[in-house]
Amino acid sequence: xxxxxxxxxxSILSQNIALMFILGMCPLIAVSTSVxxxxxxxxxxxxxxxxxxxxxxxxxxxxxxTGTTNIQxxxxxxxxxxxxxFLEMFIDKFFPALYNAFGLFLPLITVNxxxxxxSLFFVNRTYTFVETTTFAVGSGIGWALAIILVAGLRxxxxxxxxxxxxxxxxxxxxxxxxxxxxxxxxxxxxxx
Amino acid sequence: xxxIRLKYTKWFNISKNGLSxxxxxxxxxxxxxxxxxVTNRVENAIAMGLGVTFVIVASxxxxxxxxxxxxxxxxxxxxxxxIATFVIVVQLFLEAFFPIIAAAxxxxxxxxxxxxxxxxxxxxxxxxxxxxFTFYDGLANGLGYTYVLILVALVREVxxxxxxxxxxxxxxxxxxxxxMAMAPGGFFVLAIFxxxxxxxxxxxxxxQ
Numbered sequence: 001x002x003x004x005x006x007x008x009x010x011s012i013l014s015q016n017i018a019l020m021f022i023l024g025m026c027p028l029i030a031v032s033t034s035v036x037x038x039x040x041x042x043x044x045x046x047x048x049x050x051x052x053x054x055x056x057x058x059x060x061x062x063x064x065x066t067g068t069t070n071i072q073x074x075x076x077x078x079x080x081x082x083x084x085x086f087l088e089m090f091i092d093k094f095f096p097a098l099y100n101a102f103g104l105f106l107p108l109i110t111v112n113x114x115x116x117x118x119s120l121f122f123v124n125r126t127y128t129f130v131e132t133t134t135f136a137v138g139s140g141i142g143w144a145l146a147i148i149l150v151a152g153l154r155x156x157x158x159x160x161x162x163x164x165x166x167x168x169x170x171x172x173x174x175x176x177x178x179x180x181x182x183x184x185x186x187x188x189x190x191x192x
Numbered sequence: 193x194x195x196i197r198l199k200y201t202k203w204f205n206i207s208k209n210g211l212s213x214x215x216x217x218x219x220x221x222x223x224x225x226x227x228x229x230v231t232n233r234v235e236n237a238i239a240m241g242l243g244v245t246f247v248i249v250a251s252x253x254x255x256x257x258x259x260x261x262x263x264x265x266x267x268x269x270x271x272x273x274x275i276a277t278f279v280i281v282v283q284l285f286l287e288a289f290f291p292i293i294a295a296a297x298x299x300x301x302x303x304x305x306x307x308x309x310x311x312x313x314x315x316x317x318x319x320x321x322x323x324x325f326t327f328y329d330g331l332a333n334g335l336g337y338t339y340v341l342i343l344v345a346l347v348r349e350v351x352x353x354x355x356x357x358x359x360x361x362x363x364x365x366x367x368x369x370x371x372m373a374m375a376p377g378g379f380f381v382l383a384i385f386x387x388x389x390x391x392x393x394x395x396x397x398x399x400q
Contacts, residue, residue: 021229022378026222026225073279073280073305074273074277074280077305081269081272111306111308112306113303166387167383172383174379174383175379178376178377182376
């Protein structure tokens with residue numbers, strides 16, 4: 001139980017998938033211009049990453065049993081694309097209010113590498129199903145945390161700071177990310 | 193006279209776009225994940241750059257070849273399957289011939305699939321252009337990506353380990369700057385790199 005708890009906290013803080021493994025950067029930089037959008041994107045990622053990891057795990061077991069792990073990439077990406085499409089239709093039909101809040105971000109998620117990475121990491125690290133689920137939910141929350149933090153800083157920065165011309169726009173986001181990343185290293189060893 | 197005319201050909205424009213004007217990493221800020229995660233060693237950067245170049249060229253060619261037969265509604269899924277196929281080729285090749293580099297790159301080889309550059313070139317260029325231009329565009333973008341990766345990796349490897357391609361270049365008293373090998377170092381080096389390129393090319397991004 002403590003192992004699961006540690007895995008969960010580590011995947012949010014000291015092993016944060018966005019700040020430590022540098023995954024899902026394209027959407028993180030593109031969508032973090034306002035806190036409102038960042039929240040929508042973050043929630044969408046938490047949903048999709050948890051669901052796809054849980055679906056991909058039994059599929060991986062099937063591939064391993066039949067000795068066809070060579071095509072795991074193709075299968076995983078197909079699962080992710082199909083899940084995202086299904087979620088979009090499902091939410092649009094049954095929860096229109098929710099769809100207005102973050103439905104716009106769902107199609108973008110297929111090309112978010114954090115989603116595919118979680119599915120590849122559980123293969124590389126030989127997690128069990130429970131560990132995979134914990135890791136996936138934690139990673140989703142960690143990614144959402146990172147994008148909301150960056151968006152908050154960018155909103156403040158747009159009003160008050162005098163950014164050098166060459167760094168304006170996306171360049172300064174990397175400096176912000178670097179400092180956040182340094183701070184998150186500080187969480188190492190929080191849960192022993 | 194010939195040189196001046198060369199400036200206006202499509203070939204010249206394609207290479208200028210890929211290598212400097214619209215460099216996928218420095219100006220487009222695409223494909224950052226792999227650009228930062230694997231650049232703590234120069235050898236990893238070279239392997240990753242060449243792998244991505246191969247995937248861009250091969251998948252763009254394929255998309256361009258069948259562009260008239262892809263129904264617009266399912267084009268994204270089609271691109272995805274084509275790209276995934278070539279990524280599997282790269283992955284198997286690295287595992288068979290360069291097992292050490294394959295182990296160091298780990299899951300990041302598989303993540304070439306979600307590299308926005310590959311998808312971006314398929315959608316923005318290959319779907320509209322004949323094969324010979326597509327081939328050249330893929331090559332220019334792939335090499336534009338590779339040289340930025342290698343430059344970033346050079347700075348990071350020298351500062352983090354004091355070596356280049358595992359040969360010691362720094363004097364004995366050099367204290368390794370370990371944080372450069374970790375994520376923050378990558379972010380800072382790339383930010384400075386973008387700054388330099390934008391100042392040199394006078395290509396500034398307007399403040400939103």
